[in-house]
Amino acid sequence: MSQTLNPAQRRKAWWTAGVAGMASYMDAGAIVTTGTALVLYREEFGFTEFQYGQLSALLTAMIAVGALIGGPLSDRFGRKRVFTLTLILYVIAAVILVMAPGVGWLYVGILLLGFSSGADLPPSLAMIAESAPEGEEGKFVTLSHALWMIVIPIVNVIGIFAGNMGVDGARLMYGHLLLVALVVLVLRWRLPESQMWQEKKNAVETGTIDRASLKVLFGRTYIWALIGVSLFYGIQNIAANTNGQFAIFLFTDVGGASVSTASLLNVVAVLIGLVGTFLVMRFSDTPLRMPLFLIGTVLAILAWALPGMLGVTTATVFLMAALFWFAQQPSGEPMFKIWSQEIFPTEYRGAAQGIATAFTRAVAAGAALLTPVILDASITLFFYSIAGVLLVAGLIGWFWVSRMPQVLHKEKAHGPRSAEALAGDRPAS
Template sequence: MPLIPSTPERRRAWWTAGVAGMASYLDAGAIVTTGTALVLYQEPMDITSAQFGQLSGLLTLMIGLGALIGGNLSDRFGRRRVFTVTVTLYAIGALLLAAAPGVGALYVGILLLGFASGADLPPSLAMIAEAAPEHDEGKMVAFSHVLWMAAIPVVNVFGIIVGDMGAAGARIMYGHLLVVATVVLLLRLRLPESPLWTRHAISIDTGAVDRTSLRRLFSRRWLPTLAGVALFYAITNIVANTHGQFSQYLLVNVVGTDVSTASAVSLIGLGCSLAAALFLMRIVDTRFRMLGFVLGSIAAIIACLVPAVVGISIAAVVIFGVVYGISGIVSGEPMFKVWSQELIPTEHRSTAQGISIAFARAVAAAFGLVTPLIMDYSAELMFLVLAAAILVSGLIGLLWVSRRPQVLRDEKTTIPTGAVPAADSTRASGD
């Protein structure tokens, strides 16, 4: 049985969770910053509406592609090696976007930023879970979502400060991402390789996992788990993506309020989500996890039914934002992050996450193409669709995903948390 982690070991695990978890901060930072910075670049660089849409779509596409490739590379060559390269690419992309002389450079910068952001997520989350002490894995993985949400108000504050500065403001916003990525890179250089990945690589007497192991992920043993996790995330992400990407569109174009009011409503919802994420960290490793998941799913459905039943108004949308801001955390994406660590073995963990993230982003992008059309036809219908999506994802989580056998803690019973065989620790970490 593994040793009970001492206080220094627990502190090191939290340090790893913070440094690796900054992948989530950088992911949210890339999305939110680009949404504002492209507007600031639009007039000085004469960006057309078609180019604006292409650049926004390219970011989403590259995040999904990056997750797909980065996840598999992480399982083959190690968490530390991959997320050191990805955060370096992220910094290069942010630098190109901050110094972009024209539209052409924006395409290259967003390609790099999006790819690196997506590729950074699977190895970072796997590192957190594999380095965490037993019975704290869910808590530390859920902490990454707190970091994801923390990026949003930080970027919004930058947007408020530089919003009237045009291209110079966009350069400052991307400069913020460059600085953060550089600091994260320097801190990650001090992290050791994941002990579980190291043990697996050593057990097959190589410095990397055999690429043919991907076939085993699609075997009868693991495919049902992968399919359940991917479907859960893709469907629940439809709601989260619609809420995040189109809430201001709804408030301005359907409700008829102004941008300032819409931003204030979004900020209220974000505060509720942050509080809910901190609450999830307290219950996710306890017997109350699934009770919270079920109650959260029910509350999220009710949140969608309020504007669908009583009609679209500022009050109804605020109620939705507050209730979903809380319940969507307990029953949504953070649970995908936790399940994708617990239910998939080390040699497939990052690959499975990459596949799930890429699939979910593709589904969200496809649904996003028709979302404004549905809202223009009937916003009430949109909320009914979202309620149905929550019901389906909740049932998948409750009846399918949560019943799959956990493997992460079983893997840790044969190696103390944080232990790396001394003879091979240097080779496995890539130093």
């Protein structure tokens, strides 16, 4: 944890959180932009619904692969070095998608876009937590989710104008990601490396701590926390990722709205969700965190059940989206980000977040591949299934993950153990 900061250091911490947290902006931008752009590209390139599902799943799968690689690399080589290189790759991917002459190039661009997005997330979140004032890590980490949310209405506003432009509209939407990525790349170039990571790195090099981070994470101290965090995030994110990738599809192909109308309604829904994000920032480091988690879980389940109970129309899809965007803030991804900082120490944090994120995006990729098929088979079953998924995630979060920081604190209070002991080997004498 960081030490208490003076005003100048505090401003610097917010700046670092903002610049590093743009990883979430780029991640959500990739997901939501692709969800809308593929609708427009499909009109021009004529690919099938199955190819639409393939491309959506490819994006999510490559985010998983990127997170799995980027997390451990950032623990070893540094937060700044990794998230600078990943952003360069993101720029290359955006250029390909802006200029794509056919569906084959969409596969290439989306593959690179997903990989770079995923690899960027763990080092960026770790950088935020390691630069935050002590006792306020939850607030600072939640800023990254606010940035994740902010990009969605921005993309949808662009979609309002681009929705009637066909393939040129899709290129314009990816052009937005390209421009933002270039600006963030310049800003990140000037960020210093995480001081906390550097101190841990120096300790590793002098032999005072063990470098076997994966051995430690899969040892008896952290394994159940890692499994719990991964399951919570992976299961809950099925709903969040489906809403992000398929919101426009649900509004248009299921609800009967136009792309422009769908984009406008989604902007309103996300702005409502931003209220929930700032609620989390205000109360995430207080005793009200878990009561808000419970309320958010109940409201999120209700949101997805509404279209099943009332029928699927533009109005009920909007009610679902607006209520879910609000409810998932205290009960979804922001909680994963907070818990993963509290549970895992600096030297293992990137790897732990990478593993959890990789698992989550792999699950979401499978869900994205199957979503069009399930929608075609039974729309009502689709909405009720997502509600059931959220119930399972809520139970895992309430009864399992929320208790892990206290459990680990009690274990560590019995006295320090070596990395070999933490990894599940014979305790050090």
